[in-house]
Amino acid sequence: xxxxxxxxxxxxxxxxxxxxxxxxxxxxxxxxxxxxxxxxxxxxxxxxxxxxxxxxxxxxxxxxxxxxxxxxxxxxxxxxxxxxxxxxxxxxxxxxxxxxxxxxxxxxxxxxxxxxxxxxxxxxxxxxxxxxxxxxxxxxxxxxxxxxxxxxxxxxxxxxxxxxxxxxxxxxxxxxxxxxxxxxxxxxx
Amino acid sequence: xxxxxxxxxxxxxxxxxxxxxxxxxxxxxxxxxxxxxxxxxxxxxxxxxxxxxxxxxxxxxxxxxxxxxxxxxxxxxxxxxxxxxxxxxxxxxxxxxxxxxxxxxxxxxxxxxxxxxxxxxxxxxxxxxxxxxxxxxxxxxxxxxxxxxxxxxxxxxxxxxxxxxxxxxxxxxxxxxxxxxxxxxxxxxxxxxxxxxxxxxxxxxxxxxxxxxxxxxxxxxxxxxxxxxxxxxxxxxxxxxxxxxxxxxxxxxxxxxxxxxxxxxxxxxxxxxxxxxxxxxxxxxx
Numbered sequence: 001x002x003x004x005x006x007x008x009x010x011x012x013x014x015x016x017x018x019x020x021x022x023x024x025x026x027x028x029x030x031x032x033x034x035x036x037x038x039x040x041x042x043x044x045x046x047x048x049x050x051x052x053x054x055x056x057x058x059x060x061x062x063x064x065x066x067x068x069x070x071x072x073x074x075x076x077x078x079x080x081x082x083x084x085x086x087x088x089x090x091x092x093x094x095x096x097x098x099x100x101x102x103x104x105x106x107x108x109x110x111x112x113x114x115x116x117x118x119x120x121x122x123x124x125x126x127x128x129x130x131x132x133x134x135x136x137x138x139x140x141x142x143x144x145x146x147x148x149x150x151x152x153x154x155x156x157x158x159x160x161x162x163x164x165x166x167x168x169x170x171x172x173x174x175x176x177x178x179x180x181x182x183x184x185x186x187x188x189x
Numbered sequence: 190x191x192x193x194x195x196x197x198x199x200x201x202x203x204x205x206x207x208x209x210x211x212x213x214x215x216x217x218x219x220x221x222x223x224x225x226x227x228x229x230x231x232x233x234x235x236x237x238x239x240x241x242x243x244x245x246x247x248x249x250x251x252x253x254x255x256x257x258x259x260x261x262x263x264x265x266x267x268x269x270x271x272x273x274x275x276x277x278x279x280x281x282x283x284x285x286x287x288x289x290x291x292x293x294x295x296x297x298x299x300x301x302x303x304x305x306x307x308x309x310x311x312x313x314x315x316x317x318x319x320x321x322x323x324x325x326x327x328x329x330x331x332x333x334x335x336x337x338x339x340x341x342x343x344x345x346x347x348x349x350x351x352x353x354x355x356x357x358x359x360x361x362x363x364x365x366x367x368x369x370x371x372x373x374x375x376x377x378x379x380x381x382x383x384x385x386x387x388x389x390x391x392x393x394x395x396x397x398x399x400x401x402x403x404x405x406x407x408x409x410x411x412x413x414x415x416x417x418x419x420x421x422x423x424x425x426x427x428x429x430x431x432x433x434x435x436x437x438x439x440x441x442x443x444x445x446x447x448x449x450x451x452x453x454x455x456x457x458x459x460x461x462x463x464x465x466x467x468x469x470x471x472x473x474x475x
Contacts, residue, residue: 065412065443078441081412084225093441094226095409096267112225115197142193 004146004187006032006069006121008113010106010136012039012128014156016051018176019126023056023074025180032187034058034074037083037109039102039128045076052076065093077104084112100132110136119144122186124179126150128160131167138168146186148172148179203243204228210247215257217331218394219264221418227264234263258334265332266301266410270348271365272310272355273408274440279360280460281311285435286318289403295324298402298429300393300422301410302328305339306352309368310359311406312382317362321385327400329391336388342378349376393422398429405430408461409439419444427452430465437462 007030011018015038026034040048045062053060056074063075069089077083081093082104099105110123110133123140125133127150141147149170152158165173172182204227212218219227235246238256249256272278289295295315302308308328315321330336349371356365369378391399393410405426411419423444426436436453438444438461444453453463 065441066416067443081441082226084229086223086225092223092225093412094229095269095412095439096226096229108229112229116225118197143197 002120003189004032004120004122005117006113007034007124007183007187008037008110008121008140009034009124009126010037010110010128010133010160011126012102012130012132012157012160014127014129015039016048017127017156018150019052020055021176022124022126022179022183023052023058023060025177025184026056026058027184027188028057028072030058030184030187031071031189033069033071035063035069035077035083035085035109035113036074037077037104037106037133039104039132040079043079045079049076063091065091067091077109079104082108084108085116086112087116089116100130102130102132105136106133107136111139114140114143114145117145122146122148122183124148124150124183125161125164126176126179127155127157129157130160131163133160134163134167137164137170141168141171146171148174148182150179151175200228200243203247204231207231207243207247207250210250211260214251215254216395217261217392221394221415221421222264223413223415226413230264234260237263258332262332262334265330265335266303266413268304269306269409270355271306271352272359272361273307274460275355275358277359277408277437277440277460277462278310278314278355279358280457280462281437282314282318282360284456285404285437285462286314286320288433289435290318290320292403292431293323295320295404296400296402297324297326297404298400298406299326299328300391300405300407300426302330302339302388303335304344305342305388306344307406307408308339308386309342309378309382310356312386313356313361313365313368314359316382324385326386327402328386328388330388331390331392333390336390340383340388342380342383344376344378346371346374346376352376393425394418398425400429401431402429403431403434404437405434406437407439408437409442411442411444412439427465432466434465435462436465 060074084092123137147170149161149164152162154175208219235243239245353365456462
């Protein structure tokens with residue numbers, strides 16, 4: 001696989017803590033865009049961005065409608081909207097119905113990102129209590145992307161990584177602490 | 190459906206042909222919709238009306254005109270919630286309606302009304318502000334089927350709890366149940382809320398100005414459009430607004446990204462509420 005142009009991460013229950021660990025371990029020289037979809041009950045992701053921003057050496061911002069995807073930056077899907085990536089690598093938001101009972105849906109982000117980068121990306125599924133992300137990760141792999149899944153036994157909620165393994169399989173199934181080093185290794189020039 | 194990179198190329202061609210067929214066969218132009226969300230919707234239509242292939246859907250689109258309303262429904266604004274983003278409705282209630290009260294007659298245009306959830310929300314706001322009697326609301330949508338649903342004002346009862354919370358968070362003075370009845374698992378809005386509402390088909394892509402409004406609401410519609418079409422719509426809203434009239438967009442929409450907001454002054458930029466013209470005059474004489 002050629003060097004990935006982007007990293008997409010999905011998680012739900014137990015997600016914020018898992019994200020802190022992963023983002024905290026990412027090398028600040030990473031040139032890739034890092035996109036995050038984390039299910040949250042809050043009305044905004046302001047607090048989540050703040051929390052992740054303190055843990056990460058990469059800047060963390062909310063992904064904004066029409067904005068160009070930024071390299072070396074963590075961009076978080078806003079609450080209440082699906083986040084999609086256009087082929088011209090700009091963000092589009094959507095209020096289409098929930099997918100897997102959630103919006104934003106990891107499946108929606110992963111599928112559009114996989115198409116936009118034509119498979120040149122890494123998808124990561126972390127802790128979560130439902131099956132969102134599994135179909136998106138499957139699509140990402142079919143297009144040539146690399147799939148990392150947190151070991152279900154290591155996750156606070158194992159259902160989401162287990163569903164991803166069942167439906168998509170993984171190129172790497174590793175404990176949480178191993179994910180950031182692996183991403184650095186796959187993504188640094 | 191699963192895709193290899195080659196399939197993506199083919200699918201792109203299929204999508205282009207679908208858009209071309211829709212334009213030439215039925216006169217609806219989706220060529221300036223944001224591609225990623227348009228593709229998602231067309232894929233869903235291809236699955237629900239066939240085997241998932243967009244080319245098969247295009248064939249049906251060409252040869253089965255009766256299918257058009259369902260396709261338009263699938264390609265238009267999705268359902269909303271009553272009082273979605275309560276802070277916006279609170280700001281309309283507290284900051285906008287008191288200023289609208291200076292007009293003897295009010296014309297309000299809700300563009301992309303989908304199933305009407307926000308139209309009824311607005312009607313309740315106007316009712317509680319004592320402005321409903323002198324208001325005329327035009328609720329428009331691309332989809333005739335969506336307008337039918339909006340006209341009925343019947344929704345799944347499971348939404349009621351969330352909507353009641355939204356109503357109160359938006360500063361509601363009574364209880365949402367005062368405006369609706371519940372039976373057979375359905376929530377039915379009081380038909381009186383509709384007495385000054387006109388539901389009418391309007392296509393933001395191709396139809397022009399049809400009223401002079403004091404308030405235009407168009408929330409979470411522009412996110413489905415590419416930049417040039419967004420700018421086109423913002424110009425249409427400007428031309429449809431009386432001087433001093435208000436525009437309300439969706440909370441994550443970015444009207445400033447293309448420059449058309451020069452005609453608008455923010456009333457509350459975070460809530461995407463704007464006012465046409467910067468002069469303090471309450472508006473053009475009626």
